[in-house]
Amino acid sequence: MATDHPAAPALQEELLRRARARAARPVRLPEASHQGPAPLSHAQRRMWLMDRLGHGGASYSVPFATRLRGPLDVDALAAALTSLVRRHEILRTRYGQRDGEPYQEVLAAPEAFAVPVVETGAEEASALLVAEARRRFDLSAGSLPRALVLRHGEQDHTVLLTFHHIAIDGPSLETVAQELGELYAAAATLGATPGPQRTQPPQYADFARREHQAADRLDEGLRHWAGLLEGAAPARLPGPVPPPADAGSRPAGTHTAPLDPKVPAALRELGQRHRATVFTVALAAAFAALHRFTGQDDLVIGVAGTHRQGAAMRGLVGLCVNTLPLRVDASGDPSFSTLLERVRDALLDAQRYREVPFDLILERLGAAARGADGTALVRVTADVLGAPTVLELPGTVGEHLDVGVGEAKFDLSFGLVDSDRPAGLVQYRRAALDDEAAAGLGAGYAALLAAVADDPGLRLSQLPGTAPVSPDEPGGHPAEVMLRAHPQVGEAAVVAAPGGPLLAFAVLRETGGPAPADLRAHLRAGLAPDLVPVAVTLLDALPKTADGAADPARLPGIPAAPAPDGPRAEAVRKGFAALLGRTPAPDDDFFALGGHSLTAVQLAERLRRALTLPLTGLDIMQARTPRAVTALLDAREAERAAAPVPSSARPRRARAGTVLVTGATGGVGAFVLRELAAQGRPVLALARPESAHLVAAEGVDVIEGDLADPDGLRKAVAGADAVVHAACTFTRPEVDVAAMEAMVDAWSHGPFVFVSSVDAYGHPDDEPVAEESVSREPLSPYGRAKLDCERMLLRAAGTGGRGGASAVRSPLVWGPHDRLRDQLRWGATGLLYQAAQDGRPLTLPRPGTRGHAWYGAPWVHAAALARAVVSCLDAPVHGVANAVSGHVTWRDLAADLVELLGSASEIRETVEVHPDLDHRWHYQAGRLARPLGAQPGEDRRSVLAAMVRCGPGGVRS
Template identity: 65%
Template sequence: MSTDADSTARAEQQRLQQELLRRARTTAARRTPDTGGQAARDAARPGRVPLSRAQRRMWLMERLGGAGDSYHVPFATRVRGPFDPAALATALTSLVARHTILRTCYADQDGEPFQEVLPAPPTVAVPVVHTATANAPALLCEEAARPFDLAAGEAVRARVLRHGPQDHTVLLTFHHIAVDGGALDTLADELAALYTTAVDGSGGPALAVPPQYADYARREHGEIARLQPELERWSGLLADATPPRLPEPATPDPTSRSVAMHTVPLPPALPHGLRALGAEQRATLFAVSLTAAFAALHRLTGDDDLIIGVAGTHRSGTAMRGLVGLCVNTLPVRVDASDDPSFTELLHRVRDALLEAQRHRHLPFDLVLERLGATARGADGTALVRVTSDVLGEPTVLRLPGTSAEYVDVPTGGAKFALSYGLDLGDAEQPTALVQFDPNALDDAAAQATVRDYAAFLDAAVAGPELALSKLPGLGAPHHSGTRRSPSGAPQVPGDSAPDGADHPAAHALRAHPQVADALVVRPAQGPPVAYAVLDDSLGPSGNELLGLLRRSLAPESVPASVTLLDTLPETTGGALDTARLPGAPAPSGPSHPRAGAVTEAFASLLGLTPSPDDDFFALGGHSLVAVQLAERLRTGLGLPLTGLDVLQARTPRALTALLDERAAQQAAAKTTTKPARTRAVRPGTVLVTGATGGVGAFIVRELAAQGRPVLALARPESAHLIAAEGVDVVAGDLTDLAGLRDAVREADAVIHAACTFTRPEVDLAAMEAMVDAWRRGPFVFVSSVDAYGHPHADQVLEESPPCEPVSPYGRAKLDCEAMVLRAAGTDGRGGSSAVRSPIVWGAHERLREQLRWGAIGTLYQAARRGEPIELPRPGTGGHPWYGAAWVHAAALARAVTECLDRPVHGVANAVSGHVSWHDLAHDLTELLGTRGDVRETDDVPRDLDHRWHYDSHRLARPLRAKPGEERRTVLAEMVDGMTGDDA
């Protein structure tokens, strides 16, 4: 039952809403029908301009005191590197001078509001506060919440928190009456350019004269009369609509204006699947995500007639490009969810309703509300649009020259809507479903349920779009349940050793993952909790990927030390959970645990300080190069497979120890099932493959196995179990084990050498010399590189073209290795030889995905991922018509290499699947990542992007012919969707 205080608060809220509606009607009635004449009179009074409709409503909310800091727009960036606050003040002053909306005051005469531009200030203050990083969140929230004085023309203010000599947080706070989300990118870009000019004093290139918001407001004001017929029709379509009925909390707190949020991590590949579904149904990704929001809202409310608001904009055409101001417009999308439609059918309804709303996007929503009057609200006073939905990209940051930029979230105090659904694609490697809600309008448990439904519907949209809404998975699905169920179906709770196992936040988050069937968290006697997850199938995320999702979605104290994947949670004969049989619990670090001690020692040696078990690798100063060094040290010292990416994903000594324990157990289990070593009498025709655990080697082994050829794979001892399969025998060794290389070559009837150190040419040369020395029969195929050509003078490169300086050490090593093989071919019983030169190799393999992280392509990928401007050499620069890269699909390369076993080239052959320009690649990446990176052409050619050669590949054209699924966009999408871990 509601208390008297609740009733009083509700009555006060309704009074404010009624007063807002009354004032809006009063000001509308005062306007004469001759709106064009009124605009002329306003124009005759210098500087006095009518408010736009969106501004009018915001001004009224401010006057009524019902807005608080809900309409403050904080924009904060962590800036590391040389930073000059005085230069920022100069740049900000110039920015305010450029855009009159940032120096506009608001007043009223006879109840009619107007805006008036003030003179440009001599300088905009940028106060600097010295503070520790730990104190920053509170200071930022305090600053963002400070009231604005709109009557005095205050629309932007700045504050800088100084954490160290080259570590600052820059906070700009705007009022929404002057700035919307679409203007932030413009402001950030211009402020960065103005700051650069202020720092170097060069004057810099002149920025184009921007359009001014006052002109836009005048135009909108003058067009209202013309919009009346269309306004009548649109209002009629919404006339009998009612706001969604949301389950309210049992004990609301009317004095609180807080906003709350719940999130659910999504599979990395899901956005690609959603885009593909949209393409099939002639719908956008936004329409697909909006359909999932309608489905979740339908399940939450039980209503068939639903309205969700989406953000529109009045910006259109080149004349409004760069316009700073409040141009956002709410579009009410009304959808009928009756008759239990399939997801596809609901998508069609949403698509049509969204198109109808977008046809009216130029109609100010405030006018629609005025026309609807009291029918625009529910019986309890709730607004017609109280639920919204959006797709979120990477947030805007302030990128200043010579510094790194990191987005800083500064929450504001109040929720603008009762409930908002969001598909967050800001992190390309980890999409997220989220709901933001007003805790006084929606029960917290209901919010958690609806975000899980929303996430489940997004996943089900790809897996089963033809299923009816009632059949789609949601909160009631097994992997969303808060309790485990025994085989009989009866609810079951964990044992005493894990009293919070099923209810732990990490367990809830794991079970919410669409590919997780069950999960449990156990807290050992010492150290943080550990998690266990059971996947729906073997193709789901790894334990490290799930751990990364938890780090991004939970509070630090709720993140377990590790996530161990199990086939099933162990049970006793009675069906109860048997925690004693749970494997992989990390042991406390110390002398009693050799692997833990080795991890701690490696951390201390490479990072310069002894870590505690839960210290974060990055917080200790780690980066990608140190991760590679640490992995190499542990791999060789412990004899277990480990990569630098593993270190970046595990991040703490305890989690890394748990991962090594898990791999030790896998290695031990594999050894018990190892088949006897082959003998030549049993398996003639065996092909030795080096580098079999790498991206190229893995595809070669797969191709040979598909052809039925017996394979002898060279692998390090700790990785041998990773490639043992039917038809594949493993011999231990690596490129530094010259004796082992010789023995392996002597056993084989053919050799494919695909291994390479990439960074140690002397090792590569010594290994090739040992292999050629032992080679006495059959063909030898060497997987080389187009780097062996160096920098040819011609843009078209024929096979076996001579090298042109400069040739990199890596390319020189390839040339020298090729010469050894080609000279030895046909002598002393040896077979034919082939040097297959490949460019960048693409394919759905973790080692190959590193091509997207590093080098030239890595430069583009990182910029596209962050939504940064991408500068590319203009075609024709330096007399070269094209800049880009050659590439080959790993499967096509494998076919070409194995073809050389039967038909040796007796020389050099290129293996190229295609060529892609930097411009096309940048476009592909920004589209696949869902970012808005601006691609610009310049007359400069950065060293990383100075690639302009097309490579002929006639000799291997037949096996290189692309098969279905090997098109550039397809494989690039696979690589992007499969990206995991942190790009450090």
């Protein structure tokens, strides 16, 4: 890495001259691949499915950040990135779906790569990097990498490149870093004479095609893995905590414990004595630590394998990793040396069949590869981490920056940091393991590594680390939990017979234990009368399903429930049969029949089209049986039947003064509809066919469509006399902007009200923030999209017969509605709510931190926002207005949540500022002050209490 820093003024002038020379050179664009769409590799398929199921979040973002000290030529960096994306087609690939099957398609290379530069202090960089890394990719539009440069000073920058994991893995990142350095140097070099032509790299789509063609040669490997993993079960981590309300966000924690610098060398020497690598030794230590932590002997840990073999794949950028599930027997209290040999043999055996995709293994195993909640077999992984990859650019000194996106792919991961600062670490999902238990495990893993480095002859029982003390696993009927807690009961199940009484079943730990009457008396002493089973039956063994749960169908005395019938049940049976190859019994498990994530998506789409009822792939994976899927569809049909007949099912009538409302099925839209109905205004509501019944009411016509349908949007706008645009994708800003463009294009008369966001202000300098203040960088992608939509709307207002326009910027929207309750599942309120719900400490920024006297957020009651929005139909503001009901400090909000939830959480203050809590602005809201005036029940405490207790559809539960 270069360390010289040439004289800054002369160099900056020279770099400027080079940039101008580059700008004058014509750009030649290579064509997109002529081979057409390619199938997805198995590894890509998994990423695509997680994205479709809504589980991707930021888990599969790959941020690559480097702090660069020295002069940085941003134009040269942009040119290098442009060349890189041209060279590697996978970096400009989109992912679509045809006939239920995903495919990848190479897009034309961009003419130039955008590299935004944001001026910011180093202390604010972390929050900006995290926010950028957490921005969601739209795989259907393409996974083009994103670049961001933070400028801290004249010769001090941070460069962040963010990729989606579907397009890159660890070795690919090393290739990208090396080529970027070389391309940057070439771009910054004077003279028009081109250098030697770079060898064309292999392309990932060709690898995916070869893998697809070789699928029929995997039978032997599949048989091997199925036999090896038969009867294996996911690791049971002790001390589970309740999952957060947004289980898809998978918030992660990491605990790192430093090691003596001599430990890695000792571990390497230990491996040599046993014909093993240091990776194998660290993996054996992970098995030992997991054994000590869980008390289990039969363990499965996943490790990353690779498909990169031979010179033909050298320089390939793409996702070539594969999970290998290693099953190791830790029974008999072996020495660590003996365990190491078992792990070595298991790893060598796995390498023989490393080409078998993990997803195919799961499909072959079916329900046996999943827990009762559908979680896949591998919940724990292990790896050895070397020195991180750094972007090395000529004339600069680079330092790696870790950008944590706050999410974890697995419940628990062990890591040995093998660098000049060695350490043992664990990363974990907080929904699977609490912080205290994880801290003990991290320290124990590091101590175990040090202990076996010193004495590998120690038996597992002599190694550091023990399982945390925890109560019996929670869950199930209260009587079942109480029976399992009985010291003489090994297993228990409580079942409500269809149309019959509550029955309990128990397996005693040994003969001569309590009689059934004694166990029932035990339950009567601790439970309310309606929770006590009418009988307790003792069994020699509890019959179980393939996933290890109690099987009600085989419990004595439980009458068989009749098979569901009717058109929905028949559609479900046919759907299962068509996609899984056989007609299922009512209680057959989806996974046991060979189902997997893609099949779940396909089945949901098939049933949604056939029955016009809302259904997702996640619904299928959670319901799992034809009986349960049918019951779910029956419930949704009942909801639709109870609603008024959607006007989309009957001819629409033209009505003067009709207001089009987008987002009518959302929380804000529901309150806007309510306000319009109270004023007697005719409404045209935009909704998908399966959701039309949710908005049908007297005075409301329904038109089918959504934000991704520009033609439908134009038709809807053309049929209305006024527009209230309250819909938003939240995660796909490009769709939001395209939708606004289509609506403005069709807008020809009447007023237009756009529900925008205070995020459009970015990070303003003024305090408080006046309405229509200038927006300041950095803006989030969501905020930038809102600002772009506002500008598009306000430019068109008053032209071509159009009426006035109003952009109503709202903050967090609170209200007693199920969709608004999502505020408790993400962002700042979600962070605090979930911590209070779990009884974890609520850590808040102390006032005065970073020079800001106040930390908190503005909020608005949904009813007040609706009044403000509807008022703009009669009196447009012809610009931007804020809609704010009040401001609340994080401490006050935390105290409210703790009290309302009855939580034992402690509220702490610190000088650290979590990115989600880094908000300190007040917003003025004078233009709409009259309609925003609070009405009874719209104070902060009342609405927050209603949201905490709110059930589906806004009904209090």
